[in-house]
Amino acid sequence: MAKVILGRYKGIRVPQNLTDKEKEDYVIEEILVHSTVKVSEKEVTERARRMAEEYALRLTQQGLSIEQYYGASNTDEKALVSKMKELAKKQLRKRMLLEEIAEKEGITATEEELDREIEKLTIRYPLGKEEIKKVMQGEEEVRLRNEIVIKKAVDFLVEQTKKCEVT
Structure with missing residues (x-):
């Protein structure tokens, strides 16, 4: 079974008053709503663990330890990974979507x-x-x-929206 089934991704209409970053987010969210992107629980958990490790590293770079964070927030590693799962799933779905568009459009x-x-x-x-x-x-x-390739796919999508801006 396909992990990504693309919905319409060209001709997405976006409001004119959005910043470039808002435009990127808007068009990707619109495409995600009309597409099917399946991410396994294992992939989500692995990504969430990496995100938690990256967070711990950033804390260390700021002179704090992950243990201090756990103590101050009354939490633990399992809870932090759990907290990161929704964002991890969103990131993975977005990336898979962009990879599929890049492949379909021959973006290299x-x-x-x-x-x-x-x-x-x-x-x-x-x-x-x-x-x-x-x-x-x-x-x-x-x-x-x-x-x-991912950046070029985002640029491609934003360029497509310029033809369809709405006020």
């Missing part, structure tokens, strides 16, 4: 786009472009290419 990441993203990474990390390229081989390159 070019070498030039990959190169530009690697160039951006040289600003964030104290490494040269060639060093980052070495690190980005294999799984990391696939991940970066996927991020480019």
Whole structure:
């Protein structure tokens, strides 16, 4: 059984007064309403666990520990993961939808786009472009290419809405 069955995704009408980010969110939500995107409970739980780990890391970077958070919020890891599940499901559904649209529209990441993203990474990390390229081989390159494709799919959808704005 297909995990994603796309509904209408072209010609979505959006209000003119939205910011670019609001427009992106609006059009994706509209497409999700008219599409079927099935995410397994296992996928949701795994994503929620990663989100909880990322949250713990951010706390550590701010000089706090996850244990302090648990104490202050009177909660535990299980409750935090549970709390993250709804957001995890939403993120996964959105990503799967965008991947399906990208595939249907033949949206890919070019070498030039990959190169530009690697160039951006040289600003964030104290490494040269060639060093980052070495690190980005294999799984990391696939991940970066996927991020480019997702962004291009969002841009494609927003561009489609410009033809159909409503006041």
